[in-house]
Amino acid sequence: MSAMTLTEKIIAKHSGQQTVQPGDNVWVDVDILMTHDVCGPGTIGIFHEKFGRDAKVWDKNRVVIIPDHYIFTADLKCHRNVQILRDFVREQGLRFYYDPEFVKNEPGMPNPYKDPTKTTYKGVCHKALPEEGHVRPGEILLGTDSHTCTAGAFGQFATGVGNSDAAFTLGTGKTWLKVPPTMKFTFHGQIPPYLTAKDLILLVIGEIGVAGATYKTMYFAGQGVASLTLEDRMTLTNMAIEAGGKNGVCDVDEKTLQYVRRRSQVKQWEVFRDDPGAAYCFEREWDLSTLEPLVAKPHSPDNRDTARNCRHVKVDRAYIGSCTGGKITDMIFAASILKGHTVKVPTFVVPGSTEVHADMKRLNLRGAAKDTNEKSIEDILLDAGCQVGPSGCSACLGGPADTFGRLNSTETCISTTNRNFPGRMGSMQSAVYLASPLTVAASALTGRVTDPREYVTTPIQTGTAGVL
Amino acid sequence: MNNIIRGKAFVLGDNIDTDQIIPAKFLSYNPSDPAERKYFGMYAMDGVPAGQSGLPDGNLRFVKPNEFKSEYNIVIGGKNFGCGSSREHAPLAIAEAGVRVVVAEFYARIFFRNCVNGGYLVPCEATERLVDQVHTGDEMIVDLAKSVLTNVTRHRTHVLKPLGDVAPIIEAGGVFEYARASGMVKK
Secondary structure, three states: OOOOOHHHHHHHHHOOOOOOOOOOEEEEEOOEEEEOOOOHHHHHHHHHHHHOOOOOOOOOOOEEEOOOOOOOOOOHHHHHHHHHHHHHHHHHOOOEEOOOOOOOOOOOOOOOOOOOOOOOOOEOHHHHHHHOOOOOOOOEEEEOOHHHHHHHHHOOEEEEOOHHHHHHHHHHOEEEEEOOOEEEEEEEOOOOOOOOHHHHHHHHHHHHOOOOOEOOEEEEEOHHHHOOOHHHHHHHHHHHHHHOEOEEEEOOOHHHHHHHHHHOOOOOOOOOOOOOOOOOOEEEEEEHHHOOOEEEOOOOOOOEEEOHHHOOOEOOEEEEOHHHHOOHHHHHHHHHHHOOOOOOOOEEEOOOEHHHHHHHHHEOOOOOEOOOOOOOHHHHHHHOOOEEOOOOOHHHHOOOOOOOOOEOOOOEEEEOOOOOOOOOOEOOOOEEEEEOHHHHHHHHHHOEOOOHHHOOOOOOOOOOOOOO | OOOEEEEEEEEOOOOOEHHHHOOHHHOOOOOOOHHHHHHHHHOOOOOOOHHHOOOOOOOOOOOOOOOOOOOOOEEEOOOOEOEOOOOOHHHHHHHHOOOOEEEEOOEOHHHHHHHHHHOOOEEEEEOOOOOOOOOOOOEEEEEOOOOEEEEOOOOEEEEEOOOHHHHHHHHHOOHHHHHHHOOOOOO
16 A cells, blocks of 8 residues: 555545545545634525525534624624524534624624633634534544634644535535645754744745645644644644645644543544655755744735844734634733733734633733732733734634724734735735734834844743643 | 636736635625625625736726626636635625636635535636736637637637546536536435
């Protein structure tokens, strides 16, 4: 039997074949299908149209619905879309639905949750999926969102699909896949304190371009990746789509297994690894000690430059949030720089999930449960002058005009998010620099793009934040 | 499937992302509601920067204000057409505006799948860079059976790549129709 990659093995197993090769078209069984409030209504409509008004989903335990995009807006169509999800969940008897109970289909902005531990709402789907135990090694996850590839950090095949694909899977449990060839990106050494995974993925995207991995798997390997927290690995796989990647994957290790064992109700999964001699269509290696903090300049994620080179660029605001840069470790990275300082430009913070938001209140800067007289991560950010909004996709993709942190004019924003296409965060006149939470926090303090090495000298410990 | 598509070209550049094709602020419309679906036609290409909209001159609107259909029904693009978000609203918006075929150098994967599986558009791939050769407004004919694009205005023909593995799904009209025809899904 010929040597296969992790991705090829997962696809082979789910297609009932011994082996598959890049380029093969196969039908596979899907383990989990996820949808949200932006693509759910369209998916549900197609499902009813194609399979019938009385049709049932293929497996009510394998459909996960996580409203997250347009929650905190007065746009009544958005409230209505949440109601369409609720009706479908009831009609189908779905087990896994995370309701923003405060969205009541009434005029005006919904009142956000008061306590992030006391709401069924979860926030951004890509953060919520692993938190709620829907991500396991060796499985196939489809989601109606391009950043579904995030879950590849857990050694599974995860990719974004459209409404029709999702509706087809809802009815059949299947989809067709063209087996992707794998590109291997190896990072040697340990990550230095002034870098995060965001710098690594901006490096890769800048190297291969926004279409460099089209139809391909991006495999992130090496000791450098093993040294990252699971959350930081999620930042790598999250932005595989920004290079056109079909999926991104990392190897499964004890960190992965510890997380999944704690979270998943399903206790069986299969760990796949690349065979020795597995074929890669592209390979690149870097030594982490030789890299420096990066940004992606407007208006493309592959418009790479060093933060240092952009030190004269003035920014009007900073944004810390999204599935890419709104995790608890991202918050600790940012807060480590902002602690004891005051931001010079408006700085918007949006927790990636309500669990992240709860952890921002519960944990100290070392990622441990705080003592009563200690500052929480949220306290530190608020003390520095940041505005903290409720969890959700928020301004990462612009959204309705009343979205928290949206760029409504000619602002230049430095952001921990994933895309800086024209108009992505709102106005067509705005401009976005993508950067790590360290670089964004340093820039918030100076009002210009700032290399975080000016602020970070010792390693930032995140403890068990985002794990326990 | 009608194999001959004739109409005026609308020319765009490289890396036309789905935020340009249909900006996020319009995604609250429900594509499954016919009364709301038509608005995707009205706002198709609303996020393309003005200077890049309708090459080579730019500053042309794909859909005129307050109209639901475009006067153009063939879109010519460059590299990596439809990159970015997985929103199926993107091919749907282009189709709602009256377009049936896009000809680009190559596509972002999810957009391509959505075109094919949803049966909205035929995503043809060119064998050469057309963005510099076709002008917005040129009269074009796409012959899908022969994989040829003819520029009637400029008296040129361009060879297209065969549709390949996805041709049976496109011919069936989408993944549902394909699966029914092949017996995977009950009629």
